[in-house]
Amino acid sequence: MxxxxxxxxxxxxxxxxxxxxxxxxxxxxxxxxxxxxxxxxxxxxxxxxxxxxxxxxxxxxxxxxxxxxxxxxxxxxxxxxxxxxxxxxxxxxxxxxxxxxxxxxxxxxxxxxxxxxxxxxxxxxxxxxxxxRTQYLENVRFLNRYRWVEVELGYVHRLQELLGLLPSTTPAELIQLAVRDAYKQAEYLFVLWHMVALGMVGIELTHTLTMQTPIWPLTGQVPAFTQPFRRL
Incomplete structure (x- = not known):
């Protein structure tokens, strides 16, 4: 204390x-x-x-x-x-x-x-x-909205399955592969940010998060374009 x-x-x-x-x-x-x-x-x-x-x-x-x-x-x-x-x-x-x-x-x-x-x-x-007060802090504030929420496990498994097939991708590409329906895509995106917030998806958090931000599965080699995160 x-x-x-x-x-x-x-x-x-x-x-x-x-x-x-x-x-x-x-x-x-x-x-x-x-x-x-x-x-x-x-x-x-x-x-x-x-x-x-x-x-x-x-x-x-x-x-x-x-x-x-x-x-x-x-x-x-x-x-x-x-x-x-x-x-x-x-x-x-x-x-x-x-x-x-x-x-x-x-x-x-x-x-x-x-x-x-x-x-x-x-x-x-x-x-x-x-x-x-860096871009990393802004990303943390964004992801904290999704961190402590309940999501459909079936969506999580589907995104994990697709990530496992790709060396790297983007949120936009992954959601398009997951489902074609626009309403369902919004649900999948919500689940994806939840997974990112929990550390279930590889991502570089020192730059602004967009739908084109590179993401990758946590198994296998880390992409060469990533940079080591400077810890506090």
């Missing part, structure tokens, strides 16, 4: 967001932290995450005792790659403008966090809107 509570103020954007992965409410102090929680909730390589995880004590340049609480601690899954190769990450979330304006004050805190993390076999990383 968090080492300190985040106060809710009418003048702030602090709040709480439910997490199915962690089975509880998560607190956030900014919309940037809220967006990070959405990414962690979606990322299948993330095993667990906790806000306000530790309080780090350190001495400043004058020898005075100070404390610093990072925003998030991320643990990755140990049963699948690439999570099994990743160290836990201690995270600070800041807007770039805040980093520039408050760097002299923040720098000793971050140095203390680097040492604290290294002693425990973790990593410390600063995340800004540049790393969080």
């Amino acid at each position: 968090p080492v300190r509570n985040i106060p809710l103020r009418y003048s702030s954007v602090a709040g709480v967001v439910p997490s199915k992965k962690m089975k509880r409410l998560h607190e956030f102090e900014s919309t940037l932290e809220r967006d990070l929680i959405a990414l962690l909730e979606f990322d299948r390589n993330v095993q667990a995450f906790e806000e306000q995880p530790v309080c780090i004590e350190f001495q400043d340049e004058t020898g005075k005792l100070r404390s610093y609480t990072p925003d998030m601690l991320i643990h990755y899954r140990s049963d699948r790659p690439p999570g099994m190769w990743l160290k836990p990450r201690l995270i600070e979330v800041k807007y770039r403008s805040t980093l520039w304006a408050e760097w002299p004050t923040l720098r000793p805190k971050f140095r203390a966090a680097v040492r604290y993390a290294a002693m425990r076999g973790w990593e410390f990383k600063i995340l800004t809107e540049k790393e969080i």
Whole structure:
């Protein structure tokens, strides 16, 4: 649980967001932290995450005792790659403008966090809107609409069968192959996005999703046009 509570103020954007992965409410102090929680909730390589995880004590340049609480601690899954190769990450979330304006004050805190993390076999990383608010986040927001819905299993099996016959395809092509009726195509497309959201279909999520986005079965070789996803 968090080492300190985040106060809710009418003048702030602090709040709480439910997490199915962690089975509880998560607190956030900014919309940037809220967006990070959405990414962690979606990322299948993330095993667990906790806000306000530790309080780090350190001495400043004058020898005075100070404390610093990072925003998030991320643990990755140990049963699948690439999570099994990743160290836990201690995270600070800041807007770039805040980093520039408050760097002299923040720098000793971050140095203390680097040492604290290294002693425990973790990593410390600063995340800004540049790393969080990407096209990947927009895709996650889109796919989350389809993630926790019930679908017809017969449609899932049909799409899986067709995907298994193709080295790569697109949503438009796959839906055309599945059925000719326009109404049924809309139903199949809904199911396809549900499958993508659950990681049942290979897809590159760092670019805008369209009906021409390449998709492929998870069995076999990954297409050469894909790019490794830059993790948080």
